[in-house]
Amino acid sequence: MSKGTRNRVRIIAAAWELYADLGIAKVRTDDVARASGMTASAVNYHFRTKDQLLQAALRHSLDVIAETRHLNDSADPIGVLRHFARIHAGVDPKIRRVWSIWLQCWARAATDERARANLTAVYREWMDMITTVIDGGQRTGTIRKGNTALMVKSLSIFIDGLGVARTTEHMPITDDEALTMLENYLAAHILNSDASTDDTRHPKSDRVAAASRPEPAS
Secondary structure, eight states, X not given: OOHHHHHHHHHHHHHHHHHHHHOGGGOOHHHHHXXXXXXXXXXXXXXXXXXXXXXXXXXXXXXXXXXXXTTTOTTOHHHHHHHHHHHHHSXXXXXXXXXXXXXXXXXHHTTOXXXXXXXXXXXXXXXXXXXXXXXXXXHHTSBOOSOHXXXXXXXXXXXXXXXXXXXXXXXXXXXXXXXXXXXXXXXXXXXXXXXXXXXXXXXXXXXXXXXXXXXXXX
16 A cells, blocks of 8 residues: 555544544544644645545445445355344444444435535445345345345335434434344345244344343433
């Protein structure tokens, strides 16, 4: 990796964390420069506008998703989707940051055409990632046949809705409830019947299973 590429990656990673933790509107070029250990002129050299840096940060979210959920492992599509569900149902700081940035970008896209174009371009890449997994499962017979594009859209919408609820906390959902909802959705709409068992329809999260006690009241 060249020095220029390393610097670009450092800038993107720093901006990604700041956007997620502080809010996109509050982050300035100087903030990104300080967090990345670069100068403001270096940030401007690699990204001439904030829109360019934000789009790069959105794509960084895809890298985080792929790494965390092993979505690049096409040898075991059903395992990928189950791992995908478990990570979404748990409390993972990196994934919380991903949701924070997506939520902010969705809000901006509602009234800003440029923000909508940036979001659409990156979201298309996200859909392609899921499509690859679904296609692989359909070829091996572990995922049901049908309209692949509609299946991918439906799964993405379900995951997005759960992610919004978990991130904003406007609806109380425990880890175990989220995991069960995700697994039930996969069993009902994605997996072939042979790939669905009672054990996976009503799973326990690792935390709950290990604790073996009711969720404390808040």
